[in-house]
Amino acid sequence: MKQYFKVDEWRIIEEGFNSHYNKIAESVFSLGNGRMGGRANFEEAYSGETLQGNYVAGVYYPDKTRVGWWKNGYPEYFAKVLNAANWVGIDVSLNGEQLDLAKCKVLSFRRELNMKEGHLKRNFRAVTASGREVEVETIRFTSLADDEAAAISYTIKPVNFGGYIKLTPFIDGDVVNKDANYDEKFWDEVAKHTWNDGGVLQMRTKKTGFEVATGMKYHITVDGEPEHIEAEPVTREKYIGTEIRMEVKQGQRVTLCKYAANLSSQNHPASDMLELTQQLLEKVCHKGFDAMLAEQAAAWAAKWQLNDIIIEGDAAAQQGIRFNIFQLNQTYTGQDDRLNIGPKGFTGEKYGGSTYWDTEAYCVPFYLATADQSVSRNLLLYRYKQLGKAIENAKLLGFKDGAALYPMVTMDGTECHNEWEITFEEIHRNGAIAYAIFNYVNYTGDEQYLADYGLEVLIAIARFWAQRVNWSADRQRYVMLGVTGPNEYENNVNNNWYTNTISVWCMRYTLEVIEKVKAASPDKYKELTGRIHFNEETETGRFKDIISKMHFPYDDNLQIFLQQDGYLDKEQILVKDLPATDRPLVQKWSWDRILRSPFIKQADVLQGLYFFEDEYDIDTIRRNYDFYEPRTVHESSLSPCVHSIIAAKLGDIERAYQFYLRTSRLDIDDYNNDTEDGCHTTSMAGTWMSVVQGFGGMRVKDGKVSFDPLLPAQWNAFAFRIGFRGIPLSIRVSQSQVEIKNEAADEDVEVSVYGQSYTVAAGSSTAIPTKNNY
Ligand code: BGC
Numbered sequence: 001m002k003q004y005f006k007v008d009e010w011r012i013i014e015e016g017f018n019s020h021y022n023k024i025a026e027s028v029f030s031l032g033n034g035r036m037g038g039r040a041n042f043e044e045a046y047s048g049e050t051l052q053g054n055y056v057a058g059v060y061y062p063d064k065t066r067v068g069w070w071k072n073g074y075p076e077y078f079a080k081v082l083n084a085a086n087w088v089g090i091d092v093s094l095n096g097e098q099l100d101l102a103k104c105k106v107l108s109f110r111r112e113l114n115m116k117e118g119h120l121k122r123n124f125r126a127v128t129a130s131g132r133e134v135e136v137e138t139i140r141f142t143s144l145a146d147d148e149a150a151a152i153s154y155t156i157k158p159v160n161f162g163g164y165i166k167l168t169p170f171i172d173g174d175v176v177n178k179d180a181n182y183d184e185k186f187w188d189e190v191a192k193h194t195w196n197d198g199g200v201l202q203m204r205t206k207k208t209g210f211e212v213a214t215g216m217k218y219h220i221t222v223d224g225e226p227e228h229i230e231a232e233p234v235t236r237e238k239y240i241g242t243e244i245r246m247e248v249k250q251g252q253r254v255t256l257c258k259y260a261a262n263l264s265s266q267n268h269p270a271s272d273m274l275e276l277t278q279q280l281l282e283k284v285c286h287k288g289f290d291a292m293l294a295e296q297a298a299a300w301a302a303k304w305q306l307n308d309i310i311i312e313g314d315a316a317a318q319q320g321i322r323f324n325i326f327q328l329n330q331t332y333t334g335q336d337d338r339l340n341i342g343p344k345g346f347t348g349e350k351y352g353g354s355t356y357w358d359t360e361a362y363c364v365p366f367y368l369a370t371a372d373q374s375v376s377r378n379l380l381l382y383r384y385k386q387l388g389k390a391i392e393n394a395k396l397l398g399f400k401d402g403a404a405l406y407p408m409v410t411m412d413g414t415e416c417h418n419e420w421e422i423t424f425e426e427i428h429r430n431g432a433i434a435y436a437i438f439n440y441v442n443y444t445g446d447e448q449y450l451a452d453y454g455l456e457v458l459i460a461i462a463r464f465w466a467q468r469v470n471w472s473a474d475r476q477r478y479v480m481l482g483v484t485g486p487n488e489y490e491n492n493v494n495n496n497w498y499t500n501t502i503s504v505w506c507m508r509y510t511l512e513v514i515e516k517v518k519a520a521s522p523d524k525y526k527e528l529t530g531r532i533h534f535n536e537e538t539e540t541g542r543f544k545d546i547i548s549k550m551h552f553p554y555d556d557n558l559q560i561f562l563q564q565d566g567y568l569d570k571e572q573i574l575v576k577d578l579p580a581t582d583r584p585l586v587q588k589w590s591w592d593r594i595l596r597s598p599f600i601k602q603a604d605v606l607q608g609l610y611f612f613e614d615e616y617d618i619d620t621i622r623r624n625y626d627f628y629e630p631r632t633v634h635e636s637s638l639s640p641c642v643h644s645i646i647a648a649k650l651g652d653i654e655r656a657y658q659f660y661l662r663t664s665r666l667d668i669d670d671y672n673n674d675t676e677d678g679c680h681t682t683s684m685a686g687t688w689m690s691v692v693q694g695f696g697g698m699r700v701k702d703g704k705v706s707f708d709p710l711l712p713a714q715w716n717a718f719a720f721r722i723g724f725r726g727i728p729l730s731i732r733v734s735q736s737q738v739e740i741k742n743e744a745a746d747e748d749v750e751v752s753v754y755g756q757s758y759t760v761a762a763g764s765s766t767a768i769p770t771k772n773n774y
Pocket of ligand 1: 343351356357358486488601602635636637638682
């Protein structure tokens, strides 16, 4: 744990220049607006350690997979989000000497991410090798209001010299991905157009043929006064720039405002994009930097109004949760059902920017409670639209009759994972997709979704499970062989309890939804079952048979569910007995050793107990938690949050708090030694869950929202906001009381707190004494 950044409730602050931490800081200070985003690379040249990253949502490349020996069923390619044209670059030359912090003596350096208003500031004083001292101040943001635009204000002051400086704002499309499997470049130039104060570069991705036009327009002020300076466009392949040479006096402040735009052919006809980019640049330039910055602050204020979490008395925890909420809102805004949430958002290349089960298992609950219903609906529709490909995917593996296996890793519905031995058998992802439908309908009450889209997906998923199990004559039970559960430190196991449990739940839920849709929308039901050739009698008969005769591994002595058949054959050593030098295991141990060990990467049995808590009594949950947690190394960022929620449910508030801190500050404090690759964006939704579902104890059942709050000893109070079926609610938990405020203008709401029902009238609040937990 590094504790490198300063603790502040609304800002992330880096003081001093530490080139060693630069890649971590680039990840943490990333900016995005749902359409585009990127790492906090410096504007001026930097020859030190850096990972260049600018990304455009939905634009990817099918990089050919690298494997040893090819096997049938192996995905053709590993899709990856592309490092796109660099729009932040501004080269700075001082009397012919390039400004490059890696080659300077840095006298002071500070970066500050303002999460309240959505912008990044940087300032430094540095002396070049030849002794020229400069002061630089930058502000930049990717605009929420104009989500294809961004802006930078770059101010430079020569401190101890006067003379020529040259500023070259540029767009550079000659970029690479760090993780390109064959060191290929993925972009070709299509066109470019420059003019006196800017230009546009249009690039096309190889194979996928996405086109992105990236443009810039700038203006200059000297000591705050607009200055017209002759500039010279420079172009070369995949690059446009404008060289601005000016004579500057010592102490003068030169500010270059660079407006940038990124348009993608997913949203515009490629042939019009040069012109459209130019028009957008005119528009934002006309608006001006200050107006854009004010709009940005207003747009963020509106977001925070919906989903801020306030933690009183613990600034580190407060900063952690705000950082997580900030990153989630930067990554996905929910306006476009073709887009999804990559595990690293716009902060790095790892995981290829693709969609994982993370979205359904972790992100959907966050967006359900903190954004308009249409946002989580769009996440569901994303999968609905890919159903055809999921059926195709299952067919390739030998399934039939409309069975669907959703991909573990995807951009457009096609399976494109890169790790046969782990990912291939993680069929549990199908369950999470069904679970998200349940979650959405349960939270919103939008049952029409089931008739319109949900049931079709559920039947296809249930069909898959019904074909994936087999009858064991020996056990006289159905079994599921050769799978990988959420714990990726076990591969190709038989009867993973979580997978068996979620598969049976899927079939049960499908039966329930069939009855609902049949009753509420008989015509739709008829149309659907006809179209997908669903034989209700035989197919539901099979589902029921499997539901009643599934094998669930269990140990009678310990009275716990077994993660999989044979788990107890492993040598039962605990994480606390591992030398610190052996961790993280994934970096220190051979894969063979990991697979043979009892160590669990992330919640597996506990993930199931979290999803289906109502089906198990508290002692069962406790016994399993007490057994599995000491064996869990939490080497997936998705792990601590589930443990935090379960610990809170069990009343173990101290451990819940420790897990919470670990999840919420995972990237800020670089817990897993991997923040330099990017932030763990999808697990940030888990952090939110650990406050709202863990400490807040929020649940939704039978159309009613309930809370069972606990206050960690380290906090004076905490408060969160949710929207529930159109009603904005704000909940504050202090040492003395739980206050529920109904912020709706004219609708009352019924809530339950600690098992007791209350009606909270519109515009008023209800207070209940807080349960004393310690
Ligand atoms: C986890 C998976 C997760 C993936 C992407 C892996 O480390 O084990 O559960 O889907 O990361 O976040």
